[in-house]
Amino acid sequence: MLPYYYSVSEYLKKTYGHKLYKLSLSGGMTCPNRDGLIDTKGCIFCSSQGSGDFAVTDIDKAKSVVADKYSGNEYIAYFQSFTNTYADADYLKNLFTPVIMRDDIRILSIATRPDCLGTDIIELLSELNSIKPVWVELGLQTINEDTARYIRRGYKLSVYDEAAHNLNQAGIQFITHMIVGLPGDTTADTVATARYIADSKASGIKIALLHVLKDTDLYVDYCAGRFSTMTMEEYFQIIGQILAILPKDMVIHRLTGDGPKNTLVAPLWTADKKRVLNALSHYLKDNNIYQGKDYEHRL
Ligand code: SF4
Numbered sequence: 001m002l003p004y005y006y007s008v009s010e011y012l013k014k015t016y017g018h019k020l021y022k023l024s025l026s027g028g029m030t031c032p033n034r035d036g037l038i039d040t041k042g043c044i045f046c047s048s049q050g051s052g053d054f055a056v057t058d059i060d061k062a063k064s065v066v067a068d069k070y071s072g073n074e075y076i077a078y079f080q081s082f083t084n085t086y087a088d089a090d091y092l093k094n095l096f097t098p099v100i101m102r103d104d105i106r107i108l109s110i111a112t113r114p115d116c117l118g119t120d121i122i123e124l125l126s127e128l129n130s131i132k133p134v135w136v137e138l139g140l141q142t143i144n145e146d147t148a149r150y151i152r153r154g155y156k157l158s159v160y161d162e163a164a165h166n167l168n169q170a171g172i173q174f175i176t177h178m179i180v181g182l183p184g185d186t187t188a189d190t191v192a193t194a195r196y197i198a199d200s201k202a203s204g205i206k207i208a209l210l211h212v213l214k215d216t217d218l219y220v221d222y223c224a225g226r227f228s229t230m231t232m233e234e235y236f237q238i239i240g241q242i243l244a245i246l247p248k249d250m251v252i253h254r255l256t257g258d259g260p261k262n263t264l265v266a267p268l269w270t271a272d273k274k275r276v277l278n279a280l281s282h283y284l285k286d287n288n289i290y291q292g293k294d295y296e297h298r299l
Pocket of ligand 1: 032033106
């Protein structure tokens with residue numbers, strides 16, 4: 001395990017005494033960025049599965065999927081595919097309550113968009129959060145509004161600000177996703193995005209390297225030569241800069257992407273996640289980089 005940042009596995013060990021395994025679930029909802037409310041094409045990098053390529057609808061089925069990797073019986077129920085608060089509060093209550101009440105579920109984690117968190121939904125999440133921890137995952141990706149338009153995120157930065165404020169007010173932890181290597185984003189934009197996420201008081205961050213998957217519009221632009229993907233060395237340099245300016249207690253939920261290997265087009269070096277994390281560990285060690293190193297300097 002890397003000692004250079006506060007990983008989610010470290011957080012879980014500290015909080016629960018051991019690892020919890022994540023079950024990738026689908027809540028049966030679509031996404032306003034796909035069904036026509038905002039757009040019909042979705043975010044430019046989103047696959048037809050709505051970023052939930054491994055998700056299933058049934059918890060016991062999801063448990064059987066991970067049975068050969070995990071022998072414990074405590075899980076995070078992770079509603080991953082599409083937008084998991086894109087429904088009315090009654091539907092969501094009926095969906096999430098039986099899940100959070102299960103003895104084998106310790107955390108309810110919900111991936112959604114900041115524009116799908118109305119007052120009634122926040123109230124529901126707050127109720128659920130009083131039973132067991134609820135994590136809300138928000139796909140921000142970048143604070144550069146031009147890049148946000150290019151990737152067809154479909155909401156303005158102020159919408160994220162409002163959602164972050166409301167979640168903080170309700171005492172609900174949220175984890176914000178960002179992407180490194182987006183066409184149009186400079187290194188300064190990327191580092192500023194990480195800083196913005198920390199300042200929004202997100203409890204955690206998920207950092208992904210831009211992946212090009214076959215069945216996406218991003219693939220079309222990639223094939224047309226409109227941008228190139230990062231080398232491992234370039235990626236490590238940016239990760240180093242990001243880690244240094246994040247607060248030490250911010251949980252790092254992800255540092256690489258985990259795209260499905262059968263549709264991954266580029267960068268192919270990311271396919272071997274273990275090798276990448278090992279090499280990153282060496283990079284951070286060799287360059288004496290650790291999370292929070294420069295955090296105090298920017299306060
Ligand atoms: S918000 Fe999520 S599910 Fe919707 S199009 Fe974007 S990545 Fe896909």
